[in-house]
Structure formats: C-alpha cells, structure tokens
Amino acid sequence: xxxxxxxxxxxxxxxxxxxxxxxxxxxxxxxxxxxxxxxxxxxxxxxxxxxxxxxxxxxxxxxxxxxxxxxxxxxxxxxxxxxxxxxxxxxxxxxxxxxxxxxxxxxxxxxxxxxxxxxxxxxxxxxxxxxxxxxxxxxxxxxxxxxxxxxxxxxxxxxxxxxxxxxxxxxxxxxxxxxxxxxxxxxxxxxxxxxxxxxxxxxxxxxxxxxxxxxxxxxxxxxxxxxxxxxxxxxxxxxxxxxxxxxxxxxxxxxxxxxxxxxxxxxxxxxxxxxxxxxxxxxxxxxxxxxxxxxxxxxxxx
Amino acid sequence: xxxxxxxxxxxxxxxxxxxxxxxxxxxxxxxxxxxxxxxxxxxxxxxxxxxxxxxxxxxxxxxxxxxxxxxxxxxxxxxxxxxxxxxxxxxxxxxxxxxxxxxxxxxxxxxxxxxxxxxxxxxxxxxxxxxxxxxxxxxxxxxxxxxxxxxxxxxxxxxxxxxxxxxxxxxxxxxxxxxxxxxxxxxxxxxxxxxxxxxxxxxxxxxxxxxxxxxxxxxxxxxxxxxxxxxxxxxxxxxxxxxxxxxxxxxxxxxxxxxxxxxx
Numbered sequence: 001x002x003x004x005x006x007x008x009x010x011x012x013x014x015x016x017x018x019x020x021x022x023x024x025x026x027x028x029x030x031x032x033x034x035x036x037x038x039x040x041x042x043x044x045x046x047x048x049x050x051x052x053x054x055x056x057x058x059x060x061x062x063x064x065x066x067x068x069x070x071x072x073x074x075x076x077x078x079x080x081x082x083x084x085x086x087x088x089x090x091x092x093x094x095x096x097x098x099x100x101x102x103x104x105x106x107x108x109x110x111x112x113x114x115x116x117x118x119x120x121x122x123x124x125x126x127x128x129x130x131x132x133x134x135x136x137x138x139x140x141x142x143x144x145x146x147x148x149x150x151x152x153x154x155x156x157x158x159x160x161x162x163x164x165x166x167x168x169x170x171x172x173x174x175x176x177x178x179x180x181x182x183x184x185x186x187x188x189x190x191x192x193x194x195x196x197x198x199x200x201x202x203x204x205x206x207x208x209x210x211x212x213x214x215x216x217x218x219x220x221x222x223x224x225x226x227x228x229x230x231x232x233x234x235x236x237x238x239x240x241x242x243x244x245x246x247x248x249x250x251x252x253x254x255x256x257x258x259x260x261x262x263x264x265x266x267x268x269x270x271x272x273x274x275x276x277x278x279x280x281x282x283x284x285x286x287x288x289x290x291x292x293x294x295x296x297x298x299x300x301x302x
Numbered sequence: 303x304x305x306x307x308x309x310x311x312x313x314x315x316x317x318x319x320x321x322x323x324x325x326x327x328x329x330x331x332x333x334x335x336x337x338x339x340x341x342x343x344x345x346x347x348x349x350x351x352x353x354x355x356x357x358x359x360x361x362x363x364x365x366x367x368x369x370x371x372x373x374x375x376x377x378x379x380x381x382x383x384x385x386x387x388x389x390x391x392x393x394x395x396x397x398x399x400x401x402x403x404x405x406x407x408x409x410x411x412x413x414x415x416x417x418x419x420x421x422x423x424x425x426x427x428x429x430x431x432x433x434x435x436x437x438x439x440x441x442x443x444x445x446x447x448x449x450x451x452x453x454x455x456x457x458x459x460x461x462x463x464x465x466x467x468x469x470x471x472x473x474x475x476x477x478x479x480x481x482x483x484x485x486x487x488x489x490x491x492x493x494x495x496x497x498x499x500x501x502x503x504x505x506x507x508x509x510x511x512x513x514x515x516x517x518x519x520x521x522x523x524x525x526x527x528x529x530x531x532x533x534x535x536x537x538x539x540x541x542x543x544x545x546x547x548x549x550x551x552x553x554x555x556x557x558x559x560x561x562x563x564x565x566x
Binding site for chain 1: 307308310311312314315318321322324325326327328329331332333376377379380383384387388391395398400401402403404405406407408409410411412413414415416417424439440443446476498501502505506507508512519522523526527533534536537540541544545548549551552
C-alpha cells in the first residue's frame with residue numbers, strides 16, 4: 001500500500017502550476033514546524049540528558065556516573081522499581097486478560113462488554129494523585145474497607161502486616177490502571193480469536209483444555225507478552241501515584257529522580273542525568289520488545 | 303462445558319468489578335464523613351469554596367485549552383501533509399509521536415529544566431510566563447501520541463487528495479484548505495484527541511510540580527498531605543472529570559464517519 005501511494009505521488013503532479021524546482025523545498029515546509037518542535041522539545045532535551053550522563057562536572061567524557069548507579073541506594077531503587085513494575089505488569093496482564101476473555105467469550109450479556117470497555121478507558125487514565133487518594137480512603141489505616149474488614153470479619157489487615165504505603169499496597173493501587181490498560185489493548189486480540197477455530201478444534205475431538213492449550217494460548221501469547229512489557233514501562237515511569245501515596249520516602253527510581261531534580265540530593269547533577277538515562281534505557285527496551293511482540297501478534301489478527 | 307464457561311466468566315467479572323467499584327464507593331463514603339456522626343457534603347463545600355482550588359483548577363483548564371490548541375496546530379497540518387505529499391515520512395513521524403510514551407514525563411521535564419534554564423539560549427524558565435509556555439509545550443508533547451493517533455484515524459476516513467485538488471481548482475490556498483476543508487472534516491477526531499488531552503493534562507502532577515506551576519495536580523498533592531476528607535472529594539471530582547471526557551469521546555465517536563472511501 002505504501003508503495004502504491006508513493007508511486008502515485010511521483011507520477012501524479014497535483015494541480016499547482018509551480019515549477020518543480022521550486023516545489024521540492026516547499027514540500028518539506030509543511031512538516032518543518034512539527035520537526036522543529038519535536039527536535040526542540042522532545043529530542044534535544046532527552047539527548048542532552050543522555051550526553052550529560054556520560055560527562056563529569058568539568059564536561060569531560062566519563063563512565064563514572066553510569067558506574068555510580070551501582071551504589072547501594074540507587075541500585076536498590078532500580079531493583080525495587082523493577083520488582084514493582086514487573087509484579088504489577090504480570091498481575092495486571094493476567095487479570096486483565098481473564099476479564100477480557102470473560103467479557104468477550106464468556107457468554108455474558110453484550111452490554112457488559114461495552115460497559116467494561118468504557119470503564120477501562122476511564123480507569124486506565126485515572127492514575128496519579130486522585131487514585132492514591134481513593135486507595136487511602138479505601139485501604140488506608142482508617143479506610144472504609146479496612147474498617148469493614150475489622151468490624152465485620154474481625155480481620156485487622158494492618159496487624160497482619162499489610163499497609164497501603166508498602167510494596168503490595170503500591171501494587172494493589174497500580175493494578176487499578178494496569179488491569180484496564182490490559183483490557184483496552186488485549187480485547188481486539190481476544191476478538192481476533194475466530195469462532196471457527198473453536199469449532200474446528202471441537203470437530204477434531206479436542207477437549208476444552210486442548211483447545212486452550214493448542215490454539216488460544218499460542219495465538220494470544222505474543223499480544224500478551226507485548227502488552228505485559230508495555231504495562232511494565234507504564235508502571236516504571238509512574239511518579240505521581242507513588243509520590244502521593246508514600247511521599248518522598250519510598251526508594252524507587254522515579255521518586256529518587258524527582259527528589260534529585262527538586263534539590264540535587266545526590267550532590268552530583270551528572271549522576272542525576274545518569275539516573276534518568278537508566279530510566280530511558282529500561283522503558284526503551286520494554287517498548288522495543290512491545291513492538292517486536294506486536295509485530296508477531298499481528299499475523300493472527302488479519 | 304458451556305455452562306461451566308459462563309460460571310467462570312461471571313466469577314472473574316464479579317471479582318474484577320468488586321475491585322474496581324469498591325474504591326469508588328469507599329472514597330465516596332469517606333468524602334461524606336467530614337461532619338461528625340452524620341453524612342454531609344461538607345467536604346465538597348469546603349473544596350469548592352477554597353480559593354486555591356478555584357485558582358489552580360482555572361489555571362489547569364487554561365493550560366489544557368492552550369495545550370489542545372497547540373496540539374491541533376501542530377498535528378493537523380503535519381498529519382495532513384504526510385498523508386498528501388510525504389507518505390514515505392510516515393514511519394518517522396509515527397515513531398516521533400510515540401516517543402513520549404517511551405520517555406517518561408519526569409525525564410522530559412528534567413531535560414527541559416536542564417536545557418531551558420535562565421542562562422540558556424532559550425530561557426523559558428527565566429519568567430513565569432515562559433514557564434507557563436513550557437508547561438503547555440510539555441503537555442502538548444505528552445498528548446502528542448493520542449492527538450496524532452486520533453487525527454490520523456480521522457484523516458483515513460476522508461479522501462484527502464480529492465478534497466485538496468477540488469479546493470485547489472476552486473482557488474483555495476493552503477491555509478484555507480486546512481482550516482476550512484480538512485479541519486471540519488476531521489473535527490470529530492480532533493475533538494476526541496482534545497478531550498483525551500484534557501483528561502491527561504487536568505490533574506497532571508509531575509511536570510507542573512517540577513516546573514513550579516500553580517496547577518491543579520500539585521494542589522491535589524498538597525491537599526492530600528494536609529487534610530483528611532477533602533482528598534476523597536477531590537478524587538471523586540477528578541474521576542468525574544475523566545469519566546466526562548471519556549463519555550464525550552464515546553458520544554462523538556457515534557457521529558464519526560465509518561466508511562473509508564479513500565481510493566488507496
């Protein structure tokens with residue numbers, strides 16, 4: 001399709017009676033503002049940070065900042081961040097897939113499907129400070145669910161070691177936007193499972209379990225993996241939810257970086273750039289895998 | 303087999319729904335508890351009566367409107383031009399529009415602070431107006447993936463080439479073609495992108511806070527640290543705003559043309 005469009009552009013000369021010598025640069029004029037904008041406000045600031053990560057205070061090139069990322073506090077921040085992102089991505093992906101399959105394939109009333117998708121669109125964008133407030137009101141020390149569990153079921157989750165400000169509390173909160181994001185992205189893939197495949201499998205005498213193991217899971221697998229890494233990147237870059245929930249105390253990379261930008265708490269601006277560079281590397285890798293998996297997944301969605 | 307499937311589907315759906323509805327109900331209940339011993343809307347009254355709420359919310363709405371204007375001005379001509387004349391550049395432009403999903407917002411704003419400080423060639427951060435402008439620009443970058451997607455999908459449903467040629471034959475210049483032919487034809491797509499941008503921008507915290515702007519996001523965070531019941535009220539207000547934006551997009555999508563009558 002792209003080829004035919006291109007040859008069309010080449011052969012058809014649109015109505016303007018300009019001389020072709022003049023039109024060639026004018027062609028590019030149309031996209032110049034966009035490219036200048038992207039260069040100034042997206043690419044150069046990022047490249048500048050990356051370059052800064054490889055320089056010392058005097059401006060000489062060095063790997064010291066990258067090596068300094070391995071100091072215990074920063075390494076721990078990366079590790080906790082990766083764990084939180086990983087667990088929330090995997091759980092979000094599994095639960096989101098289960099819900100998508102339930103709504104699309106489970107024989108539920110059709111209106112539930114559109115209601116679920118609409119709600120997912122809202123909830124996947126409902127991250128940040130207000131989400132943290134909601135979970136504090138629900139599962140905080142005086143939260144509604146905490147009190148109900150204590151007074152009705154006699155379970156005091158806080159004496160059992162749970163806290164909304166802890167690792168699992170954060171994951172429970174992140175799931176509120178991770179699961180809906182999974183539902184929004186994976187539903188088209190679940191829709192792509194053709195009814196005929198199930199019928200064909202049944203005709204060949206497959207059990208339900210065999211149908212799932214040999215048809216559904218292999219077809220959905222690339223979409224599933226791809227979306228999971230996307231959820232990972234999504235959680236990894238999230239600042240506001242974690243900051244509003246736990247304050248500056250939690251040792252994860254985005255919050256460390258936030259504190260560094262606010263007040264140079266590492267006492268080395270270039271180390272701050274290295275911290276940011278590390279984030280770009282991780283989210284960049286995640287997105288690269290997303291694109292690779294997505295490309296594989298598209299084979300079945302035609 | 304079929305019956306078993308349905309049971310599991312309902313179970314999964316029920317558990318999921320509980321997880322998603324419970325925090326909303328709990329937040330609502332919590333927000334009504336400000337007056338001791340009885341339910342009241344005191345928390346909402348105190349929120350809406352707070353001059354800081356009015357100021358920061360108005361500020362964020364204005365910033366959102368400028369963000370949308372900047373986004374439309376940037377994306378509509380570009381997406382149109384790419385479709386019409388430079389289709390081979392499409393992968394490049396698509397890649398650039400997806401970058402804000404790859405580079406976390408906190409990194410982008412960190413880059414701004416480093417690059418546009420008071421002593422730089424483009425000292426945006428030297429003045430409050432400049433910092434406001436930089437916030438609008440940063441938000442336009444954050445919204446870029448959504449805006450571009452929306453507009454490009456809209457353009458796919460119209461025959462850009464024929465419309466352009468017809469307009470040119472009638473003697474229209476580029477500004478008129480884009481403003482009076484293309485924009486009205488993709489207006490619904492543009493509005494979808496606009497509402498999504500609004501939902502993203504209105505309570506955004508990271509950029510606004512690090513650029514020291516008096517926006518709604520940092521205000522929310524500040525309230526959360528200092529009071530008990532107002533945060534719940536604010537959380538529900540924010541949820542309602544997000545919900546409103548998404549509903550408007552859904553309603554608009556019903557009016558969008560479905561058929562792609564483009565020749566290629």
